[in-house]
Amino acid sequence: MKALKLLIPIILAGFIFFSCGDGVVDPIDDVPTDLAINQYEDGKIELSWIYINPSDADTISFYVARKVGDQIWYENGWGANGNYGFNLDEETTSIIDLIPTDDTLVYAYKVRFWNHTTERFSNYSETIAYFSPFTSPTDFVSAQLSQEEQFISWQDNCIGEDGYKVDRKIGNGDWVKEYKILPANATDFLDNVTLFDSLSYRIYPYTGISRSERLEGNVFNSLAAPSNLETTILDVNKLRLNWQDISIGEDGFYIDKKIGYQDWQLDYAVVDSNTITYIDDFTLQCATMQYRVRAYKGVYSSNYSNIDTTNVILGLVGSTLTPGNALDVAIADWNVLHRTAYVADNYAGLTLIDCINPSQPLYMNSYELADRTLSADVIDNFAYVATQNSANTQGQISKVDIADELNPVLISTIYTQGIPKDIIVYGDFAYIAEGVNGLSIYYAASSLFFESNYPLSDARKLFFYSQYAFVANGLNGLSIIDVLDSNNPFQVSAYPTSGLTNDVYVENGMAYLADGENGLTILDISDINDPIEISQLETGGFAYGVCTEDSYVYLIDKENGLFVIDASNPVSPYVLGFLAMDTEPVSIQQSGSYVYITDNEGLKIVQVKP
Known part of the structure; x- marks a missing residue:
């Protein structure tokens, strides 16, 4: 007991030393709360806060710090005279700030007070920010890299945010808030996913406790789409399709086909799983042929492969x-x-x-x-x-x-x-x-x-x-x-x-x-x-x-090129094939298997028949 009595003065002396030594003053833990920010009118926002002084004997004044975009924090006033938001009396718990309310810059604020009696600053409040509608992200895009990975990207439209947050939801489940927290200026992330999941995302920049409006997007994670589709002309009536199979566990592949400007022929052909080639037979004078391929399993199917376009006997x-x-x-x-x-x-x-x-x-x-x-x-x-x-x-x-x-x-x-x-x-x-x-x-x-x-x-x-x-x-x-x-x-x-x-x-x-x-x-x-x-x-x-021959119409368009049109049913003609030209064709004659076209360069000869 005697030893304890001797120790207490030493502890108190140490406390006094560390509190007052070298002029260091601890900040006040009590801070302004309930910060709110609202657009007052075009070009004006109102910032408000709450603080109840616990001591009638103390006099306080408020200091508002502001940060614009990527600039530094201005802690001792801003504006033309450098004194706006500086040394506000105790009764002032809101200010009006004149800012462009249609800007892509983020305007961030935080508040503290100065106790004139104790001559100490409080800590800062939470940071709050104004995000105009123009700061919201846009252009949600998803790209399936594999059956386990989705690459999510967007357009970053704001300047000065702390970072980006992503909420995610699977199917009809609950939102997982702040599923991802990303650094400032982020525009994408790679997400690990499960096959046949329906995923929803909400993406938004944030600063402190504030955020912009959220960008929402939905993704269905299906089979991986075939890639590198290409066609090879084997003869005048035969094409071979080849593609890369990167899906796992598919039942097979659907092949769609399009001739000229007609509608897609959906599921034109079906092939078994792990197949990477298909031979297409056809009988056409000439045509622009397009193909696309997708994998399927049961009722589910992947996205399409790239579209491959080939002119057959038209070039x-x-x-x-x-x-x-x-x-x-x-x-x-x-x-x-x-x-x-x-x-x-x-x-x-x-x-x-x-x-x-x-x-x-x-x-x-x-x-x-x-x-x-x-x-x-x-x-x-x-x-x-x-x-x-x-x-x-x-x-x-x-x-x-x-x-x-x-x-x-x-x-x-x-x-x-x-x-x-x-x-x-x-x-x-x-x-x-x-x-x-x-x-x-x-x-x-x-x-x-x-x-x-x-x-x-x-x-x-x-x-x-x-x-x-x-x-x-x-x-x-x-x-x-x-x-x-x-x-x-x-x-x-x-x-x-x-x-x-x-x-x-x-x-x-x-x-x-x-x-x-x-x-x-x-x-x-x-x-x-x-x-x-x-x-x-x-x-x-x-x-x-x-010019025409046997109900085939050969038409030149000065802005686009040569169109081969099937008018065998003149009530419903359709574009059979198309040859783009970056010149200006002005006349056309047909003879034998060719059309002869004059343009601003000279003479072009285009095959239109076998």
Whole structure:
């Protein structure tokens, strides 16, 4: 007992030493509580707190610290004068702060007080923060890496958060709050999961006791999807699919197939588990084929593999630059050993391309003309060429002997009434689409001379069938002109489309129009006096040229490329295949297994048939 009495003074002396020595003052444990933050109005938030002073004898004042985004804490006031939130009297338990309430920055606050009587600061309160609606994460994405792993990612939209928290729920179970706590600026995490679990996630940035609105996403953890799907063309009627099987325990694989722009054929084929290849047989002239594969087990199935796209008997086989700007093309098939493309090549004149080997078209020569060469047609040993001088509104037609293709000879020339945009020669006559001058007819059997004109507002392209000239008449649609009497042409009928009719082709009682933004427009002209629109097929750009063979329509879109369209049922045409082009195709002709396309680079040769 005597020893204990001696020890007590020593302990007290030590307590006094450690409390007061070196000027160190312990903070007050009591702190402001119940912090709240609310948007007061646009550009203003209100911060409030509660503190009840336990001693009437003590005088206190509050200090509010603020942190903006990734900046440091300002503990002794902020604002223009550096004294806002500083030394607030005891009766003040809230402040209004002027901040941008539509910002991606996080505005964080904490409060403490100074006891003037004891000359000590309290500890800080909990941190509270303002998260504007623009700080919320967006773009929830899940990617299944295996049957046991889900990679979860999102877009981080805020600056200055303490970190991210993730809540998770399995099926209809309870939420596991703060399932994951991640550092600031986090945008993803890898989650370990169980096969066939339905998972829900809530993701949000936090600072102190505050958070943004939560981003929610749902994931079903199924079989792992097949990967690296690719197709190999075995022959014109056969494809082989190969893929990588990374699932475990599947019953088999479903294969979906899509032809052109048609709908997917779901579960087109089914193969057994652990199979990684499939042979598809088909009979199509040409097509764009797409495939995708998924694993299945019972009623469950994986996500799809990558989609593999393959053009079958549809592809660019050859091309050549021309010296000018290729605007039109006519194909002359003299025999199996001689095929020449005659290109209206703008200022370069009439350019001849040897196409007997479509994979290697060869430039032969260019026949220069005085004006811009706009269009050409070839009959027997003669080329009929339409030109225009850019300085006036008239043009010329030139008849050129091409019996010796390397040495063309000019036979005859005549001025046109308007700008000759397109020329077709049929029998003894040349028919010219002359823009605002309409349709003009010229005798062409020997020397050229003018026969007659039928006025139209915007004659662009022509097609001749029977005794009729079908005229693509721009905004006025299609005009059908009877030219049986070359001296007295007259309009039989017309059909005004809602697009810009740039070209026309006629086959089997149907008129196929390249109709600008409308794509393909098909008219039934079985009654020549009363054309009837029966279908339209949009191509997503601007349809500019068209030709057909055996109900297959070859249509060029200036913004997209070549479309091969099956119009065997003209009421319901569909895109069978598509060849993207990054040039601007402006004319098209079909001959044999190929279509010949002119664009701003020159001549393209595309295979469309076996």
